[in-house]
Amino acid sequence: MDQHSAPLLAIAQHYLDVDDAPFYMPAHKRGQSIDRELRILMGANVFRLDLPELPDLEEPIAIAEELAADAYGSDRAWFLTNGSTCGVQAMLLAICQEGDKILIGRNCHKAAIAGLVLSGAKPIYLPTDYLPEFDLDLGVSSQTLELFLHQHPDAKAVMLVSPNYFGVCGDLQKMAAIAHSFEVLLLVDAAHGAHLGFHPDLPISALQAGADLVVQSTHKMSGSLTQSSILHLQGDRVNAAQIDRTLELLRSTSPNLLLMISLDVARRQMATQGKALLSETLRLSREVRSQLSQIPKLRTFSQREVPNLDETRLTVMVNQLGITGFEVDQYFHEQLNVMAEMPTLTQLVFSFSIGNTQTDCDRLIAAFQKLDNQECGASRHTLDCLVIPHSQLTPRQAYFAKSIRVNLDQAIGRISVESLCPYPPGIPLVCIGEEITGEVVEILQAILRAGGVVNGASDRSLETILVIE
Numbered sequence: 001m002d003q004h005s006a007p008l009l010a011i012a013q014h015y016l017d018v019d020d021a022p023f024y025m026p027a028h029k030r031g032q033s034i035d036r037e038l039r040i041l042m043g044a045n046v047f048r049l050d051l052p053e054l055p056d057l058e059e060p061i062a063i064a065e066e067l068a069a070d071a072y073g074s075d076r077a078w079f080l081t082n083g084s085t086c087g088v089q090a091m092l093l094a095i096c097q098e099g100d101k102i103l104i105g106r107n108c109h110k111a112a113i114a115g116l117v118l119s120g121a122k123p124i125y126l127p128t129d130y131l132p133e134f135d136l137d138l139g140v141s142s143q144t145l146e147l148f149l150h151q152h153p154d155a156k157a158v159m160l161v162s163p164n165y166f167g168v169c170g171d172l173q174k175m176a177a178i179a180h181s182f183e184v185l186l187l188v189d190a191a192h193g194a195h196l197g198f199h200p201d202l203p204i205s206a207l208q209a210g211a212d213l214v215v216q217s218t219h220k221m222s223g224s225l226t227q228s229s230i231l232h233l234q235g236d237r238v239n240a241a242q243i244d245r246t247l248e249l250l251r252s253t254s255p256n257l258l259l260m261i262s263l264d265v266a267r268r269q270m271a272t273q274g275k276a277l278l279s280e281t282l283r284l285s286r287e288v289r290s291q292l293s294q295i296p297k298l299r300t301f302s303q304r305e306v307p308n309l310d311e312t313r314l315t316v317m318v319n320q321l322g323i324t325g326f327e328v329d330q331y332f333h334e335q336l337n338v339m340a341e342m343p344t345l346t347q348l349v350f351s352f353s354i355g356n357t358q359t360d361c362d363r364l365i366a367a368f369q370k371l372d373n374q375e376c377g378a379s380r381h382t383l384d385c386l387v388i389p390h391s392q393l394t395p396r397q398a399y400f401a402k403s404i405r406v407n408l409d410q411a412i413g414r415i416s417v418e419s420l421c422p423y424p425p426g427i428p429l430v431c432i433g434e435e436i437t438g439e440v441v442e443i444l445q446a447i448l449r450a451g452g453v454v455n456g457a458s459d460r461s462l463e464t465i466l467v468i469e
């Protein structure tokens, strides 16, 4: 296919000039009634192109999705305007029925937990490997996957996160082969992997590895607007009609055209210039890595220490400075306007992409140099690998169970009705339906004390929590 074409951009250019009398939605009527200040701020074209699903958009959208399938290497692609959240839920709902077993990495995103509630599937959580030296989640190993498949050969599918928030991809090719040897589907949450497959120095993409269904947040790591993602299908193990049917349930009936246009041009950009653009991104991230590793007490890692690492993701260990990642993040943000993607107790994670410039990198290096001269507090934390809490009910059973509110310290030993996720990365410390352990309570309190954010709790102070009655 001609990857230089962009059918949705072309139709947008056409619509910009159409002078119609708009008696269709949305109500701002191509910006005619939009708030004046907003129009000045955003520009008039945004509103002229905020169009509903007009009949003549159908064909360009279909062609844009075909181009995306061709560029990313799938057999079918669906544009999503509700993020990978929608794609992850669609994968689970399309594949699993009530009570079906699914092997799922315990580092899954909370979107997957929501997908389990929707589908009623019974998750068998796969423990992830952990590298204490870098306080690093390595994802599910192929050995773990094989072991669990031997124990649960009746599983409908395996769902893995690859890359994870730290850019660790794992040996996905091997895991696809293992899953398929058990005749089990491989679903991959590649929310962080939309750029993979476009540069030889990056790990291969989940589609190249052989996954059956893959969702990628094009907005996170490629050039589209926030909330735009793509769900891909590869091969004939999954019926495309089943995905269509599921998306009918989950998708808005008013997809945002601006988001879809941005998906179309992001695909064109990656397909036609991806390698050159990503070469520069990798050059910048490697340069920063090398400069930061010369600053005393800071540590980073690369593909040398962590195989299958996406080096556009940079993790900087700050624990030897005697300060938490949250404290560094606050200082960088408030004093220097340098913004990390994610702080943790021990690290800061920086997401490099084709949008970053040399100036951004110079500011990041300068920020760490300044930090080196600061008086740091004496706190020092490390977060050991979490033991997977015991799970008694499926997420769906727990979601619909009768609940009561108890103090957090009285919740130990009870079953949680909430998934509590430090955010980012949005990986639940305790999933809905799991037992709340003393260890979980301790970690939650440590994160809150250190200034971190925990999502998913109905009581945001986390003094109380909902548990099953």
Ligand SMILES: Cc1ncc(COP(=O)(O)O)c(C=O)c1O
Residues within 6 Å of the ligand: 082, 083, 084, 085, 086, 088, 108, 109, 111, 161, 189, 191, 192, 217, 227, 229, 425, 426
């Ligand atoms: C691993 C993972 N999966 C899914 C999602 C949800 O993606 P989106 O924000 O595109 O809905 C995220 C978001 O951070 C994520 O990190």
